[in-house]
Amino acid sequence: QKEVEQDPGPLSVPEGAIVSLNCTYSNSAFQYFMWYRQYSRKGPELLMYTYSSGNKEDGRFTAQVDKSSKYISLFIRDSQPSDSATYLCAMNGNAGNMLTFGGGTRLMVKP
């Protein structure tokens, strides 16, 4: 079993839809959770960062962490074609560990 699981997609939605991207993980020591966005032919860029359980909102993006279920989500409201990219989740535990990445979900938002 992989330490972090992420549905590879592709996920295709119409413009304006609400998108839900998810990761599950097995290591209960993970406390820091991140979402990266990677456009084609570019490196990943940090999109959202959360610590422990709860929600964090930034504009159209909401990151949600449920540590009891070992499940994290990224919601995108009013999705735009410019949101079309691969989204990678990443996480680590206490200081001293390196990031563990999910495999990424490819999202396509159609006009």
Place this chain on the structure above:
Amino acid sequence: ETGVTQTPRHLVMGMTNKKSLKCEQHLGHNAMYWYKQSAKKPLELMFVYNFKEQTENNSVPSRFSPECPNSSHLFLHLHTLQPEDSALYLCASSQETASVYGYTFGSGTRLTVV
């Protein structure tokens, strides 16, 4: 443009060639990383340097040879590669390897081995 710059952006090389990838970060970070990203596969960590010292070699074949002359520069020397080594090679940096704030990535070098 991010604070991590990778050159070249694209590289095509034959299996007998020798080439080098370069990474430079302008963020004052102390840790630098090489990752390999192949189509439909997760990011694969290759090497980690912390304060110029290699702290991780993730069972990478010896045809990949990293070099970190200082905390701002990282190289990946390539020789006698195989076609399956074709991938996007990403450099990243962070304040330290224990960073809980994530890594900053460069745009990558798209390598094609023919």
